[in-house]
Amino acid sequence: MSDEAARRRVTVHDVARAAGVSLATVDRVLNGRPGVRAATAEKVEEAIKSLGFSRDLNASLMARSRDLSVVFFIPDGSNEFMDALAEAVTRRVGQALSDRMHLSTERIRALDTGALAAGLDALDPRTCDCAVIVTSEEPDILAAVDSATRRGIAVMTLVSDLPGSNRRHFIGVDNVAAGRTAASLLGRFLPQGGTVAVIAGSLHLRDHLEAPRRFSSDSLCRFFQYRATRPLRGPR
Incomplete structure (x- = not known):
């Protein structure tokens, strides 16, 4: 790659050309949406890595008709660590607005998987883009995570992972x-x-x-x- 090309920001068009796929396919892979074969998704991921593509979140949000909405489901109770997590989210609310992101927190009774599953099931993909959850690994939770994912809501696990589910990413220590x-x-x-x-x-x-x-x-x-x-x- 020439110095001039290296200075130019890599775009989704470059990724699509390198992977030999359409822009729509690249968009599906970037957003974790269904409808892409595993082999095709792997080509896109390889192109992203080889080109050093980095998604411009602000540009992505500008192309949307509404802001990004993220809800955190955090256990309630006397756990100081969970309280600190909830407070950290609250402190970021104002700053996130400048990036066109709306953060909210739902406190769920600790280990009440039924309440959390109901909360996930109630999310509307027209008003919610992502759910961040702290939860145990139970069948009703796995089903709710998979259902939210199918509806187009990205689910991320925080602190404790659910590797057997269709969650998008895990946020926490190894x-x-x-x-x-x-x-x-x-x-x-x-x-x-x-x-x-x-x-x-x-x-x-x-x-x-x-x-x-x-x-x-x-x-x-x-x-x-x-x-x-x-x-x-x-x-x-």
Whole structure:
């Protein structure tokens, strides 16, 4: 690619030409809409990567007849972390308006999957573009996520993932890596072996489940036995 071409911003037209598809197909892939064969979608993704295409959100929003609407479903209750998440969304409301995005928050009773599923089912794609959810992995939630996706609403999981669903993206830490790190550190703290108790809030939440699984099965845990029968011994 010449210096002049490198300076020119890559557009969807460039992606379409490189992938050998129509602009409509590129648009479907970018927006996660159905109707594109897996092999075709892969060509588009490869073109995006090779060209270094970066979507211009402002230009995309200008082409729309309305602003982007995003709703966050966050558990309610006494969890300070969830309260902090809700407050962070509220602080961004004003700034997001300048980018033509409307942010709102719905507080759902913690682990009430029925209420969350009902909330997702009630979303209208004419007024909602994206739902960000914190939830456990239950059949009614998976069904609601898939239904919202089919209606054209992008669903993103926050903190705890739903890899078996049609959610668009996951926002959070790699809990498997976190568990591996914890195992490595405790292996150093307990060089002579010991007993470790792992406390989780709920094993219905994937983020609470993945880390302990990696923690207990990782080869870095060979320094100690994983049992919950005696108190945790600290570093010596």
